[in-house]
Amino acid sequence: MKLRDALLEPDARFTNMVGGIDMTGAVRFMTIADLYSLVEPLGLGPSVPRDIVEQFDKARHAFIYSWFAYDLVSLSEQQGYQTLELALREKLPPDERKKADDKRWTLDTLIKRALAHHWLVRSDFYDPDTKICMLDIIPKFRNELAHGSKNLFPAGSHVLLKLSAEIINKLFRDI
Numbered sequence: 001m002k003l004r005d006a007l008l009e010p011d012a013r014f015t016n017m018v019g020g021i022d023m024t025g026a027v028r029f030m031t032i033a034d035l036y037s038l039v040e041p042l043g044l045g046p047s048v049p050r051d052i053v054e055q056f057d058k059a060r061h062a063f064i065y066s067w068f069a070y071d072l073v074s075l076s077e078q079q080g081y082q083t084l085e086l087a088l089r090e091k092l093p094p095d096e097r098k099k100a101d102d103k104r105w106t107l108d109t110l111i112k113r114a115l116a117h118h119w120l121v122r123s124d125f126y127d128p129d130t131k132i133c134m135l136d137i138i139p140k141f142r143n144e145l146a147h148g149s150k151n152l153f154p155a156g157s158h159v160l161l162k163l164s165a166e167i168i169n170k171l172f173r174d175i
Helices: 032-042 050-065 072-091 094-103 107-116 134-146 154-171
Strands: 018-021 027-029
Touching (some): 032 050, 050 072, 050 154, 072 094, 072 107, 072 134, 072 154, 107 134, 134 154
């Protein structure tokens, strides 16, 4: 744990990361503003219910505040998955929602239901480079994190937060 006097200092793991190129063309080191810039565009659309937006903003804030505690990036990613699961449950019709709650449907099951309802389309999430549908791997990444993982990979967490935002926005695009 960081010392109290160092709480507002950047995590040492960020101190040598490149944040971009400055106006002179020189490499500049990363700042907290760079983290903000990464997650600012990941906002949810106006048709997404407010409670889901608030939960997703927790994920974005944790990502930004990883500037101070690098390991918050994992918390950010996990909150993104939890928000995705909340959105998938909230989208269900009442009878299915009750069944999902009673039987504790997994993220994988909820994604399959969204596909069956045609709220999501597999081809929208197909990565031609890896030949993988991202909808198939997001439950695996979520489970790895939820069941204990030492992985800290901010770039990967950012990609998965972006994917969660894309899925949530597609779920509520027709409302």
